Amino acid sequence: MEQRITIHIVGGNSRSRAEQSRLILSMGHHAEVYSDLVELIDRPPRSGVIIASEELLENGVDALLDELANAGIWTPLVAAKADPGVEEVVAAIQAGALDYLQLPLTTTELRRMIAHVDSDAGRHAEARRRLIDARSRIETLSRREREVLDWLSEGCSNKAIARNLEISPRTVEIHRANMMDKLGANHPADAVRLRIEASFRDAAPAADGDADGAKVAGGAG
Missing domain, CATH: 1.10.10.10 (Winged helix-like DNA-binding domain superfamily/Winged helix DNA-binding domain)
Structure with a gap:
């Protein structure tokens, strides 16, 4: 049985965020919606997973992860985009993203991501926490x-x-x-x-x- 998780939705337009939220709630999980990265950093998540899309990915997942790290946020990041290219997906995963989803979200795609979160998110979050701590010391x-x-x-x-x-x-x-x-x-x-x-x-x-x-x-x- 899937563990109920909190999914933090940020980026894209209000309609896209609302659609993602409704799907997440319909599957028995909790959704938190943020209008932009500033709002996310102002209310930093400490558990669950972040789904980031559109303008947040314009400079690359590595740049976004650096911004989150500078804000002390180590919650696992999932990138989301309509028709992402193979190279984009590979680059995002190599940069440290937990997963990459295709928009609009489907039940199948979201269930796959949640299974990934259940199996790897704790280890991924701890690795991110250690990275942020190490960088701040250095x-x-x-x-x-x-x-x-x-x-x-x-x-x-x-x-x-x-x-x-x-x-x-x-x-x-x-x-x-x-x-x-x-x-x-x-x-x-x-x-x-x-x-x-x-x-x-x-x-x-x-x-x-x-x-x-x-x-x-x-x-x-």
């Missing part, structure tokens, strides 16, 4: 602390990291200690695990990175 690191973490993840010793970054081993120790403290890591393996869970891409160093790195390096000599 974003607190300065540029130099991130570099130390990157080299540490490659299995480098403090001396090897010092050579690669052209700084002293003592400076590496200071950056490493600061990095471990910010991440709440008790062991280097914990720090490396967080980096892997975050799938971190160093696209934008922290604002205080250069100054922070210069200050610590200067103090360590």
Whole structure:
């Protein structure tokens, strides 16, 4: 027997959202409707699954998941669109979507998705929660602390990291200690695990990175 779940509907026009809601309710599940992403973020869901469609998918599922992550929302995401292409579906799943539905929704399609939610949503939500937590911790690191973490993840010793970054081993120790403290890591393996869970891409160093790195390096000599 299917477990009753809450499905959060966002994106598309009011008629589409109403049709999805009626179908969900007719199948014995609960529907929450949001006019746009701003309203969803203002009332962040903590359980169930999100069905996102139309304008929310214009920049890609990966961009939408990043917005949700930045808002601390790890509820599993299902993309929905009329006649999605195979490449779109593959890209969405690879980006982290739980499923991809074709609009307008049918009983068969919704039942398939709910079965997927029953089997995988808990694990998927936990993975998303860990990713968001890891990213939020890593974003607190300065540029130099991130570099130390990157080299540490490659299995480098403090001396090897010092050579690669052209700084002293003592400076590496200071950056490493600061990095471990910010991440709440008790062991280097914990720090490396967080980096892997975050799938971190160093696209934008922290604002205080250069100054922070210069200050610590200067103090360590």
